[in-house]
Amino acid sequence: MTDELLPPFTVEPAGPGTYVLVAGEERRVFHCVRDGSTIHLFWEGVAYRIEEQREGARPAHRRDQDGLEATMPGKVIAVKASPGQAVSKGDEVIVVEAMKMENALRAPRDGTIKTVAVKVGDMVGPGTVLVELE
Amino acid sequence: MSLFRKVLIANRGEIAVRVARTCRAMGIRTAAVYSEPDASALHVREADEAHAIGPAEAARSYLSIDAIVGAARRAQADAIHPGYGFLSQNGDFADAVAAAGIAFIGPPGPVHRLMGDKKGARRLMASSGVPVLPGYDGDAQDEATLTSQAGRIGWPVMIKPSRGGGGKGMRVVRQASHFADALAASRREARSAFGDDAMVLERFVERPRHVEVQVMADGAGTVLHLLERECSIQRRHQKVVEETPSPALSDAQRRALCEAGVAAARAAGYVNAGTVEFLLDPEGRFYFLEMNTRLQVEHPVTEAVTGFDLVRMQIEVAAGRPLAIAQGDLVARGHALEMRLYAEDPDRDDLPSPGRVLHLAAPEGPGVRFDSGIAAGSEVTVFYDPLLAKVVTWGRDRTESIQRMAVALERTVVLGVVTNLARLRAIAAHPAFVAGEMHTAFLDEHLREPKAPADPPPLARAAAQAALRLSSTNGRARAASPDPWSSIGPWRLGGTS
Structure with missing residues (x-):
């Protein structure tokens, strides 16, 4: 890290979630809140979401090649594959509806469906395993 | 003496807040x-009183006619404003409200049904001389009929x-082999x-470009237009950016378009506020798309240039008042622009992104309006x-409203949920947008490639760390700079908004 290159600075509170950075003659307003291990930062017109990486934390997309996980909360409205069925990369496998929009979840690679863990009407959340590929 | 004693607002979010403001x-x-x-x-906090109408599922709350009319009775409301979406274009709802002896702030049931059936609306417009x-x-709606009709029309075809x-x-649908799947999904x-x-x-x-005409009609048969809006920048056929006047129209085109809008409203026997939507092709010809029988999301840009409060006009018409102005009284000043802030991730296919709003700062300044449903x-x-x-900005001309928008977007802060703010900023800064060269595939053409999430600058990380240490110790007025990396370990960037 290059923290030795940072100028000396102080931070002053300026209301809930709002701060002023004071570095020499420069003052700069920024916004920042913590939510568990996530830090939400708004700096010079851009929002950043910074995750503190914990030991043993599992990567977000572990199942990218082995199957499909729900990416957000929603309701399963179509299941287009069954165990044993061959699928090609890009095939629609599951359709989840959230915020009134259909989101098609597609096969990440060619393969054979091993398990289908949900049925039409199920509510799913982020990380719910929907389908496993062989 | 006010026109109504109490208005029940049958909606949520920013529009419910906005309607409450005019009522007040x-x-x-x-x-x-x-x-x-x-x-x-x-929206619950912004109203004088609030009534529970059911569970989260819209079909059993905001879309339940019984629940809404029941709440209006409990509240002893003498009028209902439906906002947009939900039941706002539902003729049965308008009928049920009227049958309960409550004024419906919008057109009556039969008008909703007439224009809500796009098949019938198309036929009516064609026979009334609207292109x-x-x-x-x-x-006939069987798959074989639709498939053969699509072939007759010629590819690509739009299914609506x-x-x-x-x-x-x-x-x-761009080719015959994709038609059956697309039809099934649309259905x-x-x-x-x-x-x-x-x-x-x-x-x-x-x-194509998307242009639309704001109309307002009273019960005595007066139909006015309040000029046009252009809403060409869309994603998934939903508008993201709207403005008035449209930079695409000459004065002669504008006059013809607005007259077609008035003709469409007359053909429909229209009452109250409505919007006639048109498609504008690259040759400058316009065609009727549909009529929205309600207040439009983007109505603030019309308010900004005309000076009229459209919700107020709606309420006056619903109370039986004649329109207070004639077409010749309408004067538009300057240019207004609206950008919609959505909880969705442009870098992940516009995936909606629920969550809790942890921090919100609204933009302000000359010519800036922020209609929000969140805190x-x-x-x-x-x-x-x-x-x-x-986010709505007004300027003496399009250049000024875009400049004010760019600044307003930089001052808009939403933390906790991923938003499309970065995309809105990219649109405001895009040379094609600044030049007024829009069409409905603008985002796909110009801003399709997701931006790799930029790392926050080292100073920003260090400042955030110091700020959070400050808020957790809560005692010292200042946090000193020092070694930001000593306590936090390695960081990973999870995404931007």
Whole structure:
């Protein structure tokens, strides 16, 4: 890290979630809140979401090649594959509806469906395993 | 003496907040309605009183005619404003409200049904001399008929649910082999969203612009237009950016378009505020798309240039007042621009992104309006539309309203949920947008490639770390700079908004 290159600075509170950075003659307003291990930062017109990486934390997309996980909360409205069925990369496998929009979840690679863990009407959340590929 | 004693606002989010504001200014009390997850929502706090109407699921709360009319009776409201979306274009709702002896702030049931059936609306417009695209608007809806009609019209074809709006269930099909799948998906979405899966087919025009005419009609048969809006920048057939006047129209085109809008409203026997939507092709010809029988999301840009409060006009007309102005009185000043702030991730295919709003700062300044449905602490749930707020700017000309927008977007802060703010900023800065060269595929053409999430600068990380240490120790007035990396370990960037 290059923290030795940072100028000396102080931070002053300026209301809930709002701060002023004071570095020499420069003052700069920024916004920042913590939510568990996530830090939400708004700096010079851009929002950043910074995750503190914990030991043993599992990567977000572990199942990218082995199957499909729900990416957000929603309701399963179509299941287009069954165990044993061959699928090609890009095939629609599951359709989840959230915020009134259909989101098609597609096969990440060619393969054979091993398990289908949900049925039409199920509510799913982020990380719910929907389908496993062989 | 106010026109109504109490208006029940049958909606949520920014539009419910916005309607309440005008009611307050007119000396009318307001009653909000809310589903279970909305109990502490901003629109509930902004009303004088609020009534629970059911669970999260819209079909059993905001879309339940019985629940809403029941709440209006409990509240002893003498009028209902439906906002947009939900029941706003539902003729049965308008009828049920009238049958309960309550004024409906919008057109009556038969007008909703007439224009809500896009097949019938297309036929009516064609017979009234309003131009329509080549297409199919027949009642036979079997797959074989639609397939052969699509072939007759010629590819690419647009499939549109005959009922509904907001782009839901609409699909462009570019070749015959994709038609059956697209039709099935459109029908499924339309059934789920509108309870009806009849479709209209129209020739798809490449790179069209979307223009629309705001109309206002009173019960005495006066129909006015309040000029046009252009809403060409869309994603998934839903608008993202709207403005007035449209940079695409000459004065002669504008006059013809607005006259067509008035003709469409007259043909429909229209009353109250409505919007006639047109497609403008690259050759400058316009075609009727549909009529929205309600207040439009983007109505603030019309308010900004005309000086009229459209909700106030709606309330006056619903109370039986004649329109106070004639067409010749309408004067428009300057240019207004609106950008919609959505809880969705442009870098992940516009995936909606629910969550809790941890921090919100609204832009302000000359010519800036921020219509918001959220406050710090608000939950953005998966149950409803992801629109959070609208940033509206006015300027003496288009250049000034764009400059004010760019600054306003830099001053708009939403933390906790992923938003499309970065995309809005990219649009405001894009040379094609600044030049007024828009069409409905603008985002796909110009801003498709997701931006790799930029790392926050080292100084920003260090400042954030110091700020959070400050808020956790809560005692010292200042946090000193020092070694920001000593306690936090390695960091990983999770995404941007």
